Amino acid sequence: MLYLNIHQLHDRKFKITQIARELKVSRPTIYKYLNMTFEESKEYLEELQGKGKKLDPYRDWIIAWLEEYPHLSAAQIRDWLLERYPDLVVGESTVRAYVKELREIYQIEKKVMVRQYEAIPEQPMGKQLQVDWGETKQKTTEKKEIKLYFIAFVLAHSRYKYMEWQDRPFTTRDAIRCHENAFQFYGGYTEEIVYDQDHLITVSENAGQLILTTEFQSYVIERKFKVHLCRKADPESKGMIENVVKYIKGNFADSRVFSNIEDWNKRALQWLQRTGNQNVHQTTKKRPAEVFPVEKQHLQQVSSLLSYESTNVQSITRNVSKDNTIRYKSNRYSVPLGTYIASDNQVFIEVKLSEPQTLLIRKQLDGDVIAEHRISIEKGKLIQNRNHTRDRSKGIEEAKQRLIPHFKNQERAASYLHEICLRYPRYRRDQLAIIQDAIQKEPKWIEAALFKCIQDRLYNANDFRDVVHHLKSSSIESTAKSNRPVLEQVSKGGILVTTRSLETYTSILGGTQ
Template sequence: MLYVKIQDLHKRKFKVAQIAKELKISRPTVYKYLDMSFDEAKAYTEQPLGRKKKLDSYKDWILAWLDEYPHLSGAQIHDWLLERYPDLVVGGSTVRSYVKEVREIYQIEKKVIVRQYEAVPEQPMGKQLQVDWGETKQKTTDNKEIKLYFIAFVLSHSRQKYMEWQTRPFTTRDAIRCHENAFQFYGGRTEEIVYDQDHLITVSENAGQLLLTSEFHSYVNEPKFKVHLCRRADPESKGMIENVVKYIKGNFADSRVFNDIEDWNDRALQWLQRTGNHQVHQTTKKRPAEVFLLEKQHLQPVSSLLSYESTNNQSITRSVSKDNTIRYKSNRYSVPLGTYQTNSENLVLIEVKGDEQQTLVIRKQAEGEIIAEHSICLEKGKLIQNRNHTRDRSKGVEEFKQRLISFFENQKQASAYFDEISQRYPRYRRDQFAIIYRVIQQYPAFIDKVMTKCMTERLYSANDFRDVTHHIYTTHHEPVKEVESLYTNPAKHSNIKTSTRSLNAYTSILGGRA
């Protein structure tokens, strides 16, 4: 297919660069196919791609997946290969380059799924404030690099912006402090505030019912504003603040040198006055600062800074997963088995104690009994598990094994057999024993004979045990019929005649003369 397209464009006087651009392939590929005949191109595509490559054995699978799902990425193909072939060791870049080459040769263009967006109507004055977080890496005055974190606010009607920076990740209490500073900057607050599904603000959202962290929930109840949490993958709801975050990164922070955090925040406020809130907005075609003078009159008044430091306590809630763990800073921490209940709220309170060696304390209720305590892990993606929180799986398997042994006459032999299976399949002992148990239930009269056979032949597998049982059962109930020999009763077969050929036929076959 690719060969035909290249030759057709070449006949139409397309240049090599134009052919490569039209077919989305490299120029060396164009040259290669121009030098081939049709039969050579066909033979080339049927052979492994170019020189022998690691993924040639999986080419048919990759081609079939791309043919059925043209939008698949190289990363998805990599994942599907590992799912089908767990022992395959291959890098992501190797898979991507191989997939790219398959797409070129077989002209499988990657289909981009275009998402449709809907324009959001303008919000009335004083109605809505949008909030989001961001981070950047900045060069310092001593030519080093530092990571900075910021929170951004924007009024949905006037597009008046506000931001604050710090040198460490935000906590819920940092977010509360910045809200208070933003309200003072604006001279009031809106009826509702729109957030992304951020862990600082919310624990979960269930069909529109919000479950806020206890600290932020206490703060929300004090000034009494409405929280609007965006749905996942719903950028229209908070598109304004996402644009503001990009604007701050691409205009204020880009190539700016960091000295200290106080100086950085001062320059951020100067930038807002000079550029961020002064330049004409591309959508409204008005200056945010000028529109804000009108919107400010519609904001709800706020008193002096609220005592966010006195917000109930520093404990925040976490939901317990089905596997009896809670998440904290990209890690999972275990709670006692049975903490998760099907028809329950499944919430616990967590608290961090200590300075240098921090400890995560987990309770069911405030000031209640501590149900779990873990040293906080500084890595990510880890499971921190207390051994007391796991069930003793060996006890149930061991009882199952003893029950199986009791079905056999020679229990010493059976015990040795099941011990060997346990050593060979430590992770699948229960599955192996379950298969043998079903065999025992179905063929109780043959199990002793089968056990002896398996021990003699060293067949230490539940599947072997099942197959041997089935074989013995079949041979026992279906004896083999004797085949009557032609020589036992020649008269019975006297009517069978054999065909004969003349000598000339054999001479002709051998190439000789008659």
């Protein structure tokens, strides 16, 4: 059938590209069949079938799947094969080529699943405000590149926009401050505000029951507006603000040169007045600036700025890892030991941009600096202050001080233990533990052992222990000899011969005198 279809279209003066598009086959395949007779094409197919391919045993399954589900990809086909035949070893490219060939031979066109979107009715005035975040990379006046972050607002009815920029990532407190600024810009706020599932404002969405971050929850209660959180993969409910984010990136930020954040925000407001809120909206066919004065009358009145949101604190929050470090721009920076607490492991960081750039870390927002680091331009590094590491020498010194008083000559003992620690820096604790064990078990012999070890330069805890055992064993043996009942010693040829009394032997044999 493929051979006949190609020749029929070619006879109708279709171009090769048109035939390929019509039949969903490659141009080399078309050229190949055009240069064949009908008999040659039959022989070619028979040859292919006789040659055999790795996936031929699964051919019927694959064809059945493709005919029932034409939209399946080669990757899905491979997954289904592996699910049915776990021992099958086949590469992705092999499956892809095989599926492509079957589609061409059997004319199974891959259908694209198109999602159907439903038109959203226009929101009434004062009903809804949509909010989202974005980021861009801008060239600076110093010919460098900097990353900028912004938050965007749009009134759902009039499409009147507002935005605010920062040269650092947003925190929840930053988001609250920008909300207040937006309310002042609009002269009020709406009944509900629509958000994406952003970590700055929400922890999770528990089957419709929103769990907001503590700070943002307090703000929502204070301002008394309704939060509408978009579901994942649901562009319909927040399409307006997504378009605004794209508009800001593609019109205002595109190719604009950055000098400083104050100037950038000033120019952003000018752009909103000149272009963003002045141009005719493609959906409403109205200018947002002309519709907004009417919608403004339907907004809820806003009081003065809330005190705790109005301050622009140049701090970013970070979580402390179990190893008492934080991450900043692909590096790890240390904090004092004990900073990490499972229930409260958040710190505030502040970046000083003056050379050299410095990172300040605080446990509380307005608290004392607990760590200060010079920011590294490298990546993957651990930047660690010495006073943030465990004072391992303190524990060693305490261990030595516990051992020294057991010796009469404490000065000699201190010198001996110090030398051992110098020779075995990685095993200091083990060495001291061995000596401590010897002291506890045989305190009587440690003084003599210390003298012997220093005399023979045996600076090793195992040697000290062995010397203690040797002295004890020698003493026991010597005591046993001295306790034997000796009557006389007769020298014979230089050899001392001990003569026991008769009573000794009779007592052993159980006899009497």
